[in-house]
Amino acid sequence: MNEDYYDLLGVSRDATKDEIKKAYQKKARALHPDINPDPEAQEKLKAISHAYETLSNPEKRRMYDMGGGSGMGGFPGGGGFDFADIFDMFAGATGMRGHGQGPQPRRRRGGDILRRVAIELRDVVFGAEKEITYRTSVLCETCQGSCCAPGTSTRTCSACQGSGHVQRVAQSLLGQVMTMAPCPTCEGHGDVIEQPCTACQGHGRVTQDQTVTVRIPSGVEHGTRIQLRGQGEMGEAGGPAGDLFVELSVAEHDIFTREGDDLVAHLTVPMTAAALGTTVPLETFDGEQQVQIDPGAQTGDEVKLRGLGVTPLRRERRGDLRVKLAVLTPTGLTEEERELLEQFARLRGDETTRGRRQGPFAKLRDAFRDL
Ligand SMILES: [Zn+2]
Ligand SMILES: [Zn+2]
Structure with missing residues (x-):
């Protein structure tokens, strides 16, 4: 048992008082008889308690450091050692409530509720109001949250005189x-419900369906949570209600996707229409619009319909609706179509890329040369 006190606690020789206390508490907790019933562990606990007794007292620590030994009197008769620390720890380790705590009130805050609500992209563009119904706890009308049958009340617990806790003798x-x-x-709780309210079985709240209207602002995202204070579960015994969280799930739209404040649609244009230009009707959230495709449109070009996008959160100006073009090359040509296209190619002088001074890859080749 003559092991070095610093080694026993696993601290350095210049450890602060706080470090020594923490190291001791950690070790003592692991050796607590409720956690570690091994008799050896209890011997070890005595040893580290003795080490702590010495090192936590500046005077004793100084003498120990000078003498380098452990001759500071026996354990546990040494006197002056404050066991309060150990008892505090033991209370923590076994889940028992410490001294001086009052009774546990019955009244408690109700739980929060999370509900997922599906909305459309249109709701994101303009905002919306949704009515949702959910099961929750509400105040018991019969007892108004008192938990007691009408005309009765709680009485002070005689077993604990209202303190909520009792003393126990433990070995x-x-x-x-x-x-x-x-x-x-x-x-x-410190008090006893003599006659529980039959409507709520003495809980002060009952379960039922509740309907609320949720205002969904425009510009919300998929996964946005809207908090409705006090719309969650009513607390026990008339405690305050929790909150309702509405998590929005934005359904995918067939035509439009959202990019920031813009809406994006993809439009495939036949090669001829792209070359000649055309107008294509598009049903938008603002009614039918005409998408103007200029002659010579290319794949990747965008046609912008200003102000037909999403209204951002807490702002007025709407984003745009962008139509992204893809030019469709004709396939499965008939004999006649092929002849017409060949004729067209001859007119353009681009029936072949061979022999041309500036082929289609010229720019790319030049770009590489510059590297
Ligand atoms: Zn009730
Ligand atoms: Zn009691």
Whole structure:
């Protein structure tokens, strides 16, 4: 048992008082008889307690450091050692409530509720109002949250005189110790419901369906959560209600996708229409619009319909609706179509790329040469 005190606690020789205390508490907790019933662990606990007793006292620590030994008197008769720390720890380790805590109130805040609500892209563009119905706890009308049958009330618990906890005598390696435990008669509340309200079985709240209207602002995102304060579960015994969280799930739209504040649609244009230009009707959230395709349109070009996009959150100006073009090359040509296209190609002088001074790859080749 003559092991070095610093080694026992696993701290350095210049450890602060706080470090020593923390190291001791950590080790003592692991060696607590409720956690570690091994008799060896209890011997070890005695040893580290002795080390802590010495090192936590500046005077004793100084003498220990000078003498380098452990001759500071026996354990546990040394005197002056404050066991309060150990009892605090033991209370923590076994889940018992400490001294000085009042009774546990019945009244508690209700839980929060999370509901997922599906909305359309149109709701994101303009905002919307949705009515949602959900199951929740509401105040018991019969007892108004008192938990007691009408005309009755709670009475002070006689087992604990209203304190909510009782003293228990427990055996420990240090002999009999007094510990505090929640009063089993009143479950720690300090009072007893003599006649529970039959409508709510003495909880002060009942379960039922509730309907609320949720205002969904424009510009919300998929996964946005809207918090409705006090619309969650009513608390027990008339405690305040929790919150309702509405999580929005934006359904995919057949034609439009959202990019920031813009809406984007993809339009495939036949090669001839792209070359000649045309107008294509498009049903938007603002009614039918004409998409103007200029002659010579290319794949990747965008036609912008200003102000037909999403209204951003907390702003007025709407984004745009962008139509992205893809030019469709004709396939499965008939004999006649082929002849016409060949004739067209001859007129353009681009029936072949061979022999031309500036082929289609010229720019790319030049670009590489510059590297
Ligand atoms: Zn009730
Ligand atoms: Zn009690």
